[in-house]
Amino acid sequence: MKIFIVNQHLQDHVGGSEKQCDIIARYLTEFGHEVIYYAMNAKKNKYSAKYKVIHASGKLTDFIKTIKYVKPDIVYWRYNKKNLLVTMIILKLLKKKIAFAVSGIDDVKLII
Numbered sequence: 001m002k003i004f005i006v007n008q009h010l011q012d013h014v015g016g017s018e019k020q021c022d023i024i025a026r027y028l029t030e031f032g033h034e035v036i037y038y039a040m041n042a043k044k045n046k047y048s049a050k051y052k053v054i055h056a057s058g059k060l061t062d063f064i065k066t067i068k069y070v071k072p073d074i075v076y077w078r079y080n081k082k083n084l085l086v087t088m089i090i091l092k093l094l095k096k097k098i099a100f101a102v103s104g105i106d107d108v109k110l111i112i
Helices: 016-030 060-070 084-093
Strands: 002-008 034-040 052-055 074-077 097-100
Touching: 002 016, 002 060, 016 034, 034 060, 060 084, 074 084, 084 097
Parallel strands: 002 034, 002 074, 034 052, 074 097
Antiparallel strands: none
């Protein structure tokens, strides 16, 4: 399975979600899955990781091009809710599955 993880990378920003994503990426890779980590706000050009890391520009057009090129089976979205609705619509149009990680009460509150 090809898994596309979207979040800041642990080697750029130390936080809980970054640690979780790194663990998930490492173990999925060890179990034979292809993992592509789309590193938001990337600060490095090279990462010491067993999985592929792509430097994300933050532009939706680049995200779309990358998804079309990589052709993942699933996108694991762990990077806040910024542009989430637009991203979900894009992924639905591209017939890609998405998993959104709920990590706190703010992730399920309706904002009007």
